[in-house]
Amino acid sequence: MKISPAESVVMEALWRAAPRTAEEIAAEVAAPQGWSEATVKTLINRLLKKNAIAAEPDGRRYRYRPLAERAAYLRDESQGLLDRLFDGRLAPLVSHLSQSRALTPEDVAELKRLIAEMDE
Amino acid sequence: MKISPAESVVMEALWRAAPRTAEEIAAEVAAPQGWSEATVKTLINRLLKKNAIAAEPDGRRYRYRPLAERAAYLRDESQGLLDRLFDGRLAPLVSHLSQSRALTPEDVAELKRLIAEMDE
DNA sequence: CGCCAACGTTTACCCATGTAATCGATAGCG
């Protein structure tokens, strides 16, 4: 049930638009990743085995569509990082990032807005 | 030079206190992880090969000490997640976490403080 | 109506990782 980094590239493509054929997915992700079409097909199959995506027949081919939800994936990944590295707490992460890497004024403004919302 | 999750457990122990012997490290991490002492030794050796830690002779044994910096490790890991999942931007991550998982009032207060600081 | 191109499926291979046992040297006890 764990989605690997390479697999997640395919998932992202499907989360962006679905259902799509293998060809369409490959057209979108293969070149940027430097992958052959065969590689994309392997990833699709592994995702099928993991029940992360579903295949619906469409004539001669299949159209794939995500079963796993992007929100859940994001949650698991970020939660995992938070737990592993920052004791599960958000503030240290933000603190660390704000030091190791300049945040844009937009970032700061956006954060401020978020916090204001949360506060209610 | 990539530190794997299991290896990072050893690194964390050394970041907490160093230099330490293999025995001391194992004493601290083996049981909680359900690892045998042999496993800890393997991880130490892999970290040595990666130049993530150094060994200084101390009589019959070695004392190990981190070479890689924790801050850099944290930076790489969180930056990686941010780039992979949130287009490199912090605000979406925070936004996501604030929805998928309740932040404690302390978290929010802490964030507010951080933002205030950044703003200057 | 047969062959080919296009699909999806299977198989392949190598490397990293998790997990650990075994080996070889040696310092110190008896």
Next chain:
DNA sequence: CGCTATCGATTACATGGGTAAACGTTGGCG
């Protein structure tokens, strides 16, 4: 002084993941 307990080093082995070629089926062109 030799034997054993203890270290670090070496070797082991299964799994997962990245990357891709080979294979088998079949619908449609010629």
